Amino acid sequence: MKGEVAYLYAFDVANEIVTRNVSEILATKPVPFEIRTDHTYPKDVPLYRPLTVEVPATDVLLRGQAVRLIVRVYDVGVVSISARASFHADSLADILPFHRPILDDGRHLDQVVRQLCRDVFQSLVDSLIEASPPTDPEAYTVFCLTDVGAQMQASQWVASNERGVAELLSEAAPGMLSEMQIAEVLRVQKSYSTSDRVVIDWDAALVIDVTGYVDDVLYVLELANLQLEEYRMMDQRLDRYLDRAYDDLKNRRFGLFGRYTETLSRLRLFQVDVAKLNDEVTHITKFVGDWYLARVYLGTSERFHLNAWRHSVEDRLSELDKLYTVVNSDINNRRMFVLEVLIVILFAIDLLILAIK
Numbered sequence: 001m002k003g004e005v006a007y008l009y010a011f012d013v014a015n016e017i018v019t020r021n022v023s024e025i026l027a028t029k030p031v032p033f034e035i036r037t038d039h040t041y042p043k044d045v046p047l048y049r050p051l052t053v054e055v056p057a058t059d060v061l062l063r064g065q066a067v068r069l070i071v072r073v074y075d076v077g078v079v080s081i082s083a084r085a086s087f088h089a090d091s092l093a094d095i096l097p098f099h100r101p102i103l104d105d106g107r108h109l110d111q112v113v114r115q116l117c118r119d120v121f122q123s124l125v126d127s128l129i130e131a132s133p134p135t136d137p138e139a140y141t142v143f144c145l146t147d148v149g150a151q152m153q154a155s156q157w158v159a160s161n162e163r164g165v166a167e168l169l170s171e172a173a174p175g176m177l178s179e180m181q182i183a184e185v186l187r188v189q190k191s192y193s194t195s196d197r198v199v200i201d202w203d204a205a206l207v208i209d210v211t212g213y214v215d216d217v218l219y220v221l222e223l224a225n226l227q228l229e230e231y232r233m234m235d236q237r238l239d240r241y242l243d244r245a246y247d248d249l250k251n252r253r254f255g256l257f258g259r260y261t262e263t264l265s266r267l268r269l270f271q272v273d274v275a276k277l278n279d280e281v282t283h284i285t286k287f288v289g290d291w292y293l294a295r296v297y298l299g300t301s302e303r304f305h306l307n308a309w310r311h312s313v314e315d316r317l318s319e320l321d322k323l324y325t326v327v328n329s330d331i332n333n334r335r336m337f338v339l340e341v342l343i344v345i346l347f348a349i350d351l352l353i354l355a356i357k
Contacts, residue, residue: 003145004086005098007109008222009137010229011117014077014128019051021127025071026119028053033072035216035293050074060112061104063087069113071120078226079120079134081113082218092164095143099171099204113137138229141204142221143168144214154197154208162186169201188299192292200296200303220293224300231309238316242323275317 022030032049050072060067062085072080089095101109117134125131148157158165166177166185177185188200196209198217205221207214301307 001090001145001149002086002088002147003143004084005095006142006144006218007083007101007113008140008142008225009081009113009117010226011079011081011134011137012077012229012233013079013117013121013124013131013134015130016077017073017075017124018127018129019073019075022051022073022124024123025051025053025073026055026123028055030073033219035219036213050080055116059105062101062109064104067109069116071116072222073124074226076226076230078230079117080222080226081117082222083109083113092161092168093174096168096171098143099141138225138232140221140225142207142218143204144207144209144218146210146212146214148208148210153194154210155191155194157208158186158189158197158199165199165206169199169204169206171203188303190292190296190299198296198299200299202303216293217296220297221300224297224304224306227306228304228309231306231313234313235309235316238313238320242316242319246323
């Protein structure tokens with residue numbers, strides 16, 4: 001069998017990237033990425049096309065094969081890097097070591113990708129809004145088979161190699177997995193024709209297409225992976241922000257005309273920013289007008305628990321809104337009390353002046 005392994009990395013680098021201002025990425029002119037639409041497809045649905053460059057990397061070798069490094073820039077503030085290397089193998093067990101991509105020069109592929117993202121970050125710095133240097137990415141591994149060495153349908157090949165596929169995607173030792181776990185790993189499968197099959201698990205996926213074209217499915221998996229990264233980052237930011245806000249509220253660090261103004265302003269801006277980003281991330285997959293790719297995306301979304309992440313973000317936004325309401329109400333009550341006291345004092349002064357006269 002032969003094919004390639006694709007490592008997908010999603011880095012959150014900013015709240016937003018103004019892609020229309022990006023003329024070069026690493027001194028290379030980017031081009032909008034387009035997938036081939038071979039399936040049933042409504043022609044009036046616009047495709048989302050991120051800016052894409054392929055970085056020459058002749059010194060990056062994985063098991064003797066050159067690694068293709070492809071960078072895509074998304075306006076939701078994400079830089080996605082895919083590293084792809086071809087392979088030939090006699091069995092699925094031979095592909096298992098690709099889960100840990102140690103390059104021929106001893107470096108881990110992660111090191112190369114992280115440095116590449118830092119370089120991309122520097123080249124995009126003028127187009128980033130509220131930039132944040134890239135840290136830990138969301139990573140996902142995809143094994144793509146374009147020749148399974150047998151004259152049978154893709155679904156039949158998967159059915160006859162269920163244990164091997166499950167062990168490959170789970171990175172498990174031969175014979176270790178139970179029948180129940182094998183069934184769970186193979187639960188999410190999608191297919192369009194007799195020549196293709198996609199098996200989607202939490203940490204890795206298997207894509208079979210004997211026609212040799214797997215870029216469309218890889219793109220859908222990449223989009224779901226970057227959504228997971230964005231939801232994860234939003235969730236962490238909301239946690240930190242709510243902790244600080246709760247601490248301020250608990251310690252009554254809100255004055256009448258001082259610090260509270262800054263705090264409420266931050267609350268409002270942060271709430272708007274997160275709501276906007278949540279909306280953009282949720283709707284970035286509107287491009288999936290291809291019904292087959294839409295099913296692949298829905299299967300991946302289920303595996304990644306994207307709805308659970310989205311609900312978590314929305315719940316925290318709701319808590320943020322409640323906190324804003326509580327703080328604002330508390331400040332207004334204090335102001336009203338102070339104003340009432342001032343009115344009483346002024347009334348008393350007025351009476352005193354009248355009595356003196």
